[in-house]
Amino acid sequence: MNFQSCFPIWHQLTDDQRERIYGSLINRSVQKGTVLHGGGDCTGLLLVRSGQLRAYILSEEGREVTIYRLFDRDLCLLSASCIMRSIQFDITVEAEKDTDLWMIPAEVYRRIMTESAPLSNYTNEIMAARFSEVMWLVEQIMWKSMDRRVAAFLLEEAAIEDAELLRLTHETIANHLGTHREVVTRMLRYFQDEGMVRLARGSVELLDKKRLEALRDT
């Protein structure tokens, strides 16, 4: 998989613009757990070649909540927040799996964006997609109780991994959902008592997806 095929508007750029992007690309391979971006830096745009990234925000007390995840061919804009004056928040980006990616320097991208309507419109679409994910999150945390959010998270993980046996600690789940480990442990024990999951050290096995789905969709 080459860069051009992962960048949908490549054919709408001029030769000069392509050269500037292509000539400044940085290849990176990072291990699971690597923090790629954080602390208000302007790291650059991250285009996932293969792997999985997680973008989250941190509270002053160190609590986390996942705001979106990125998979193959997804582009992370918010790791290059200096491309737009109006982005007034910081995220952290971490590799959830071993990941190969391309990094586009923020300044190169920003300059081409000012001259290219196609690149600017593409950027708009990416931002709107992330914005939509955050709005979904707002609806979840405003209107959904924690049992439904844990059920939704387990089902999402099972879909991503295409597996029923998930290697996940209660701490990890809590960090995705922005809650405390104890809350997740209590919920998972309740799910286990109800026969929906089986718990073991470092793993959660989904036994009854139908009921988890019914819970999520109530």
Next chain:
Amino acid sequence: MNFQSCFPIWHQLTDDQRERIYGSLINRSVQKGTVLHGGGDCTGLLLVRSGQLRAYILSEEGREVTIYRLFDRDLCLLSASCIMRSIQFDITVEAEKDTDLWMIPAEVYRRIMTESAPLSNYTNEIMAARFSEVMWLVEQIMWKSMDRRVAAFLLEEAAIEDAELLRLTHETIANHLGTHREVVTRMLRYFQDEGMVRLARGSVELLDKKRLEALRDT
């Protein structure tokens, strides 16, 4: 105040583009309480000439939470969500005060955006600004307790109105914050017992802003 002076990139558009926007503008004057946009329509972009709008989301049960507010010269993009495929959520926009505004038809704007890098980049900045407001909201609802959110809301209202005596029902405050009226009533009574506010039918008077600020900032 004319349209051109409220549209910061006016001088970066071509004569033809200006004519298409100017020729399609719709002037509207609405009373406080008018719902300008809702139900998944693609109403058009709303540019506030004078007045105040509120954008909020609704739960299935009819609960509300304010996601941002718009004042003089602010542009509402999300009332024209069809300008971008990737906007996958619906908001409702209501006049919080009597408001004069211009409406730009979504299709006119969208077409010019595809050809004009300045308009597309301007749109990006507006979207990033709204996105930032929603991220602020996420942080509030994730990490801040309701007493601090009520204090922050009262102080914001006092700043907008430039007044200590606020004409607000408990229901209105609850709808801004996405909670139940009873929760707000309990919190305001506590504030009153502590001497921070004085309550009367349909109003809240701020008596001790310093302490409300201290509470907000804890």
